[in-house]
Amino acid sequence: MTQPVIDLSPKVSDEIRKTTCYMCACRCGINVHMKDGKVAYIEGNRDHPVNQGVLCAKGSAGIMQHNAPSRLRSPLKRVGPRGSGEFEEISWDEALQIATDWLEPIRRENPEKLAFFTGRDQSQSFTSFWAQSFGTPNYAAHGGFCSVNMAAAGIYTMGGAFWEFGQPDWDHTKLFMLFGVAEDHDSNPIKMGIGKIKARGARIIGVNPIRTGYNAVADDWVGITPGTDGLFILSMIHCLMKAGKIDLHYLAQYTDAPVLLNGDENSPEFGLYLRDENGKQLVIDRKTGKLAAYDKPGVRPDLSATHRAKGVTHRPVFHQMADMYLSDDYAPEAVAERCGISAKRIRTIAAEIARVAFDEAFELDHAWTDFRGEKHATMTGRPVSFHAMRGISAHANGFQTCRALHTLQIILGTVEVPGGFRFKPPYPKPATAHPKPHVGVNAGAPLNGPHLGFVQGPDDLALKPDGTPARIDKAFTWENPMSAHGLMHMVISNAHAGDPYKIDTLFMYMANMSWNSSMNTRGVMEMLTDKDENGDYVIPRIIYSDAYSSEMVSYSDLILPDTTYLERYDCISLLDRPICEADAAADAIRWPVVEPDRNVRGFQSALCDLGAKLDLPGFINNDGSQKYADYGDYITNHERRPGIGPLAGFRGKDGDKSGRGEVNPDQLNRYIENGGFFAEHIPAGANYYKPWNMAYQDWAVKIGLFDAPQPYLFSLYVEPMRKFQIAAEGHGDRQPPDHLRERIKATMSPLPIWYETDQQGNEGYTITALTQRPMAMYHSWGSQNAWLRQLHGRNPLYLPTKLMRENALKDGDWARVISPHGEITVPVMEMAALNENTVWTWNAIGKRKGTWALDKDAPEATKGFLLNHLIHELLPPKGDGLRWANSDPITGQAAWFDLKVKIEKAAAPSESQPVFDEIKSPVGKGPDNLAWKVGK
Ligand code: SF4
Numbered sequence: 001m002t003q004p005v006i007d008l009s010p011k012v013s014d015e016i017r018k019t020t021c022y023m024c025a026c027r028c029g030i031n032v033h034m035k036d037g038k039v040a041y042i043e044g045n046r047d048h049p050v051n052q053g054v055l056c057a058k059g060s061a062g063i064m065q066h067n068a069p070s071r072l073r074s075p076l077k078r079v080g081p082r083g084s085g086e087f088e089e090i091s092w093d094e095a096l097q098i099a100t101d102w103l104e105p106i107r108r109e110n111p112e113k114l115a116f117f118t119g120r121d122q123s124q125s126f127t128s129f130w131a132q133s134f135g136t137p138n139y140a141a142h143g144g145f146c147s148v149n150m151a152a153a154g155i156y157t158m159g160g161a162f163w164e165f166g167q168p169d170w171d172h173t174k175l176f177m178l179f180g181v182a183e184d185h186d187s188n189p190i191k192m193g194i195g196k197i198k199a200r201g202a203r204i205i206g207v208n209p210i211r212t213g214y215n216a217v218a219d220d221w222v223g224i225t226p227g228t229d230g231l232f233i234l235s236m237i238h239c240l241m242k243a244g245k246i247d248l249h250y251l252a253q254y255t256d257a258p259v260l261l262n263g264d265e266n267s268p269e270f271g272l273y274l275r276d277e278n279g280k281q282l283v284i285d286r287k288t289g290k291l292a293a294y295d296k297p298g299v300r301p302d303l304s305a306t307h308r309a310k311g312v313t314h315r316p317v318f319h320q321m322a323d324m325y326l327s328d329d330y331a332p333e334a335v336a337e338r339c340g341i342s343a344k345r346i347r348t349i350a351a352e353i354a355r356v357a358f359d360e361a362f363e364l365d366h367a368w369t370d371f372r373g374e375k376h377a378t379m380t381g382r383p384v385s386f387h388a389m390r391g392i393s394a395h396a397n398g399f400q401t402c403r404a405l406h407t408l409q410i411i412l413g414t415v416e417v418p419g420g421f422r423f424k425p426p427y428p429k430p431a432t433a434h435p436k437p438h439v440g441v442n443a444g445a446p447l448n449g450p451h452l453g454f455v456q457g458p459d460d461l462a463l464k465p466d467g468t469p470a471r472i473d474k475a476f477t478w479e480n481p482m483s484a485h486g487l488m489h490m491v492i493s494n495a496h497a498g499d500p501y502k503i504d505t506l507f508m509y510m511a512n513m514s515w516n517s518s519m520n521t522r523g524v525m526e527m528l529t530d531k532d533e534n535g536d537y538v539i540p541r542i543i544y545s546d547a548y549s550s551e552m553v554s555y556s557d558l559i560l561p562d563t564t565y566l567e568r569y570d571c572i573s574l575l576d577r578p579i580c581e582a583d584a585a586a587d588a589i590r591w592p593v594v595e596p597d598r599n600v601r602g603f604q605s606a607l608c609d610l611g612a613k614l615d616l617p618g619f620i621n622n623d624g625s626q627k628y629a630d631y632g633d634y635i636t637n638h639e640r641r642p643g644i645g646p647l648a649g650f651r652g653k654d655g656d657k658s659g660r661g662e663v664n665p666d667q668l669n670r671y672i673e674n675g676g677f678f679a680e681h682i683p684a685g686a687n688y689y690k691p692w693n694m695a696y697q698d699w700a701v702k703i704g705l706f707d708a709p710q711p712y713l714f715s716l717y718v719e720p721m722r723k724f725q726i727a728a729e730g731h732g733d734r735q736p737p738d739h740l741r742e743r744i745k746a747t748m749s750p751l752p753i754w755y756e757t758d759q760q761g762n763e764g765y766t767i768t769a770l771t772q773r774p775m776a777m778y779h780s781w782g783s784q785n786a787w788l789r790q791l792h793g794r795n796p797l798y799l800p801t802k803l804m805r806e807n808a809l810k811d812g813d814w815a816r817v818i819s820p821h822g823e824i825t826v827p828v829m830e831m832a833a834l835n836e837n838t839v840w841t842w843n844a845i846g847k848r849k850g851t852w853a854l855d856k857d858a859p860e861a862t863k864g865f866l867l868n869h870l871i872h873e874l875l876p877p878k879g880d881g882l883r884w885a886n887s888d889p890i891t892g893q894a895a896w897f898d899l900k901v902k903i904e905k906a907a908a909p910s911e912s913q914p915v916f917d918e919i920k921s922p923v924g925k926g927p928d929n930l931a932w933k934v935g936k
Helices: 062-066 092-109 124-134 148-158 187-199 213-217 229-242 248-254 317-325 332-339 343-359 398-411 488-497 521-529 551-555 603-613 631-637 667-673 694-702 719-728 738-747 779-784 801-806
Strands: 015-020 029-035 038-044 076-078 087-089 114-118 166-168 175-179 203-207 220-222 282-284 291-293 307-309 312-316 362-364 379-381 384-388 421-423 505-509 541-546 558-561 570-572 584-590 677-681 767-772 797-799 814-818 823-830 838-842 900-906
Touching: 015 584, 038 062, 076 092, 092 114, 092 505, 092 541, 092 558, 092 603, 114 124, 114 488, 124 603, 148 398, 166 187, 166 384, 175 187, 175 343, 187 203, 187 213, 203 213, 203 343, 220 343, 229 317, 229 332, 229 343, 229 398, 248 398, 312 317, 332 343, 343 384, 384 398, 384 421, 488 505, 488 521, 521 551, 541 551, 584 667, 603 631, 631 667, 719 738, 797 801, 797 814, 801 823
Parallel strands: 114 505, 175 203, 175 384, 203 220, 505 541, 541 558, 767 838, 797 823
Antiparallel strands: 015 029, 029 038, 076 087, 076 558, 166 421, 282 291, 307 312, 362 379, 570 584, 584 677, 767 900, 797 838, 814 823, 814 900
């Protein structure tokens, strides 16, 4: 029989263009196959340091994102009431003139009347530069409602965080423990890493109330009670300290454990580090028994010695740790019930961690020299690594929980060592090397410095001279002193309340605040549409930029339509959130692999135009002409410091310099030729022990990560937190309001603690309700994607078997889910691998009718739903007349996962409740069938 001849290698493309994926925050390298000038398909770039060719479902589905019917097509001016979706298309000239007419008087008279907040923006070093030039103190990205607890706890404790800022040593780790991670920014690298360590027979323990994502392939799943991770971790620390299974050498040499604390209870410096005349932390040198600066050459810090002076005994941090963590309060038996993990299991896991860290320790033949000048012939490996994300941080006790996890890593001596957790450049970088927040506002002038940063004590709070908050989101105030990423979730609520002041214009980018990016979604819609006694909107003007017809578009007055990620220049910069690996500094670009076929402009390019029209100093030349034609021009020519620009690669006029070097006009082309990225490897002998390794420190200076070596000690004890406690105890000129004193004293312990979150108003609501991000979809972006919708077109509420039985529910039934704030009615489904007092659903599948070019009967709009309706941005009123944010009291992180509900079986409604009116779509509705063929 004649067999048909099949072409097994058909020509699929005319050309391959290499750029960077933006279907999630992982930023993998992609090969975009072009045929007849169109995107034919997308594959992973095998040469790329992040993904080495691996591509996920989202990444391949980028073609549907690029061709989505929901793409905005032109600048829009609102013509109907806010929320109606009634717009008219206008030209870019008119759009930029309207924005200029609104913003120019604000800048001239009072720049704080502009609130400029961005969502999943990957150009924060640029957008913050723009906001700084404008002069408003009111800028932040979405970190405050995402995972600032994780970032801030990492940086304050050890000068770097998980996320994309560090990674396990996949080549050597033998035990990998995950906390609160379903899917992460470091998406493909974690999948690849898990594959690698599983192939080697390493073990994975997943701690998560829900067994999904990475936890689904863990060897051991710990279905912890939400919000108790800190207690579980501190109990393991108790077990390890009690068993003596801690790395005393590491603690003595590289951490503040031996640093002496002022023991004088009558001193306003009680509990602060003892320092020498140069401000250096003091330890007792084991060789001499005398006080010495921690970094003195040859010093051997003593973990146990005390210092007695003027009748006062000053003890090291390590003593306080022993006092605190050896307490029976943290014994497994004391915490087991609360955590939902048996005491035996807690002890078993602690013992397993200790066994691998110490019994399977190994040496790498890497000679290195530490910051005290001591030479080491080898590097000691402790093959235990950890990773954590929003699950442990989105609670009002999340900052201390994340700090507890870092403490666990550090006492095991498993940070920046072979087999452990490793930083990615530009980290490690201690909190003291970061800027402090700036709020110096002057009419018609730039802000006096960067908006966000790391406070070192009450003097750095962002307060006006009268003590009121300087920022609209009340970041860096006594309510949340260490709010390193701002509080985006409070901006609309505070602006509507005029607390601490009223604003004129709300300017947002990629932040779906009238839907899945807000707590209290209905309330936010009301705030955005509320009018004052004169009939004017309470928030007078809203400018918004998005590439798609999202829910937030219809609540805005002026829309600046963005491009898709395949139509723009972008940089993934070392000044921002780069794509580095633990062994290499790396950055990347996006570039217009296709030109837009609509009247849209990359948001950053629009900011270059707007900045010039507003005469912002960073955006005009001396003669007043526009400085940067577009974002590509800025990426190439902007210098943050002499020789340091957004991109580190191919600098210098010949493109042969890395890190530091003069501007190279051909830089973007060199990136394109190189596959869209640049990487420089860390030299051998410099790639572990980075905070203390002089070879790394010198290399980091050479490539411009910092200007001078900055070795430092890990901070098991975060001294700035003690400074806030001291203020709350009544010392110093800057004093907290009385109603916050006790909370500051209780929560801002400089050593990690666990505390129950504020449960006032939750009486009778005993079930925790959570969301997770699907691996095949990233927030709301995927809900419009024709391929990804087939994987997640609706989102049942998953209930554990116990709750299904108790409520006589079966798959497909409906339940009313009630919180102290609101109520939803949704379809349910049973899930056995779930903490028995927890319910959950996928994040951001539900859509408002009329948005994202979806049919009004689409499953996302009829069966999909949001938990956001149940969560409020404020805690229930306490009767004191004050507005208490539903946030971590230290960082202000939105406490999404403190939500408590109760469940009742309900008759099946025709669609998920609540239902909101259909919005008129500015882009119409997509076709019923979305299919085309590129090429012949
Ligand atoms: S992990 Fe994220 S960046 Fe990487 S291919 Fe998937 S969607 Fe793209």
